Amino acid sequence: MKVGVSMNLPDLKKAKERTSKPVEYQCQELAFDSSFQGKKYFLRTYGCQMNEHDSEEIKGILDFYGMIPCEELEKADVILLNTCAIRENAHDKVFGYLGRIKHLKKERPEVIVGIGGCMSQEEGIVEEIQTRHPYVNFVFGTHNIHDLGRLLSNAKKTSQEIEVYSMEGNVYENVSYKRDSKITAWVNIIYGCDKFCTYCIVPYTRGKERSRKMSEILKEVKMLKEEGYQEVTLLGQNVNAYGHDFQDGTLFSHLLEKVAQTGIPRIRFVTSHPWNFTDEMIDVIAKYPNIMPYIHLPIQSGSNRILKLMGRRYTKESYIELFQKMKNRIPNVAITTDIIVGFPGETEEDFQETLDVVETCQFDGAYTFIFSPREGTPAARMRDDTPKEEKEKRLQRLNERVNFYSKQKNEALLHREAPVLILGQSEKDPKKVYGYTDTMKLVNVDAPQSVIGQIVPVLITDAKSFSLDGRMVK
Ligand code: SF4
Known part of the structure; x- marks a missing residue:
């Protein structure tokens, strides 16, 4: 008979804590369980590149157990959803999918179902899974992916296990990824985020900023180069913060230069916060031809009043100054951005200022979104009077301008x-x-x-x- 187990439930207050406790650097250690050998797994990933890369870690673990990837949900022995907490539609998609899984579990109760990723770090979500989806075998968070093997083994003997740690987090090395590509690869350089933009759940779900050691990153990049990879993308919620936590003067510009010197043909990085994008970074990008002239620089709003409400720590003017500096000093650079429409309290005048910045910067592209509140964040408690229809109209107006400039930038490449x-x-x-x-x-x-x-x-x-x-x- 299956038994219940003690649960580690998510706690947003605890997840917000930041202490001076040193980061622990640990090696990923997996204990082999032969009972999973030859079993089929179905893995679905939602959200950003960090999640995609986390899924490569999950696949690496399942590979270690001798499991086989399977494209059809109905044929899988193990179903895992790696979820995202950034957008509301990601939440709807996950719960929509759970409906299909519920039917499947009725027919084949032996199928193991696990939910992981950022969404499982939210209190309300876990309550919803506990009450409405008791057939889910286990829930894990972003801090304990390395523990997936144990959770899978436990699933055979427990009813439902919730293991979500609301902690600042550690750094795990020696992770054996099963990468999706043999040409391009993601390389984590920093985990977590300390910026606490008022609309964002990431600092709660992924813990404090903690950099990987430079020697480990360089070892990984050199290995990828030897394996024939053509491109690496250095990953972090805010790559510019790399090294700050070492408190020894190490900066992202130093790491970027060392990665360029490995000679790997192409280097990219995401994402950069405009607040601590330094001149040294611009110089290094301009100096090395293998650092690609492409920067994703989220502005989010063109109104200083809204930027302040968002807790973004820069102004429209300082953003434009940085943008111009990049354009002047990095030959042929392409810059894309993120923009949120309809943040609580955004007026037509505020929105007009965002359109003005789009006219000034003429971005190569922009990811545009309507604000969606994330439970537990300060922005979710802000008064929001703008009707949904008005927000949709603003998004449409914004997209028209954004697409106009994207096309123009593309046309500039014609016959070249x-x-x-x-x-x-x-x-x-x-x-x-x-x-x-x-x-x-x-x-x-x-x-x-x-x-x-x-x-x-x-x-x-x-x-x-x-x-x-x-x-x-x-
Ligand atoms: S910088 Fe802001 S938006 Fe980006 S992950 Fe951190 S809190 Fe979220």
């Missing part, structure tokens, strides 16, 4: 040559391949499949709002 890293067969046309320019523009290329994995010169022959067409130059 660009270096493209070819990643695979084009989905739109199987006779073509696709890849990305140094400035992160998607190109469908007339070229043989044999160039997949190579950086090739491409002549741009057509430009649309969100992609380019081209042919390989012999």
Whole structure:
């Protein structure tokens, strides 16, 4: 008979705590359980690159147990959902999916179901799973992915186990990822976030800022280069904060320079907070041709009043100054951004200021969203009078301008040559391949499949709002 177990429930107050307790650096250690050998697993990932990369860790663990990936939910022995807490629709999608899983569990109660990721760090969500989805075998958080093996083994003998730690977090090394690509790779450089933007749940779900040791990062990048990887993306909620927690003068610019010196062909990084993007970083990006001239620099709003309410720690003016500095000093740089529409209290005048910044900066692209409150964050308690229809209209007006400039930037590349890293067969046309320019523009290329994995010169022959067409130059 299955028994209940003691539970570690999420606690947002505790998750907000920041102490001077030193970060523990540990090695991932997995205990083998042969009973999972040959079992099929279905893993679905929601959200950002951090989550995608966490899923590569999950797959690495399941691989260690000899498990086999499976595309069909109905045929899986183990179902895992790696969830996201940033957007409301991600929440709806997860609970929609659980409906399908519920039916499946009725027919095959032996199937093991686990829910992980940022959403499981939220108190209300875990309550919802406990009361409305008791068939879920276990819930884990972002701090204990390495413990997945134990949770899987326990699932055979317990009813429901909730193991979500609301803690500042440690750093695990020697993680054996099962990477999705053999050409591009993500490399974590810093975990967590201490910025506490008022709308964001990440500092609660992912803990305090804690950098990986530079030697470990460089070891990983060198290994990837030896394995033939063409591109690494350095990952963090705010990569600019890299090294601050060491308190020995180490900065992201130092790490970036060392990574460039490994000679890996392409380097990217996400995400950068405009608040601590230093001149030294700009200099290093401009100096090394293998650091791609592409920066994602979220502005979120063009109104200083709203930026203050968001707790973003910069002004419209300082953002534009930084933007111009990048444009002046990094040849050919492309800059994209994130914008939230309809933050609580945003007036038409505030929104107009956001449109003004879009006109000034003419971004290469922008991810635009309507504000959605995250329970437990300060913004969720702010008064929000703007009707939903008005927010939708603002989003539409914003997207028109954003798309106009995206297309214009793409058209500027017409009849020019660009270096493209070819990643695979084009989905739109199987006779073509696709890849990305140094400035992160998607190109469908007339070229043989044999160039997949190579950086090739491409002549741009057509430009649309969100992609380019081209042919390989012999
Ligand atoms: S910088 Fe702000 S928006 Fe980005 S993860 Fe941290 S709190 Fe969230």
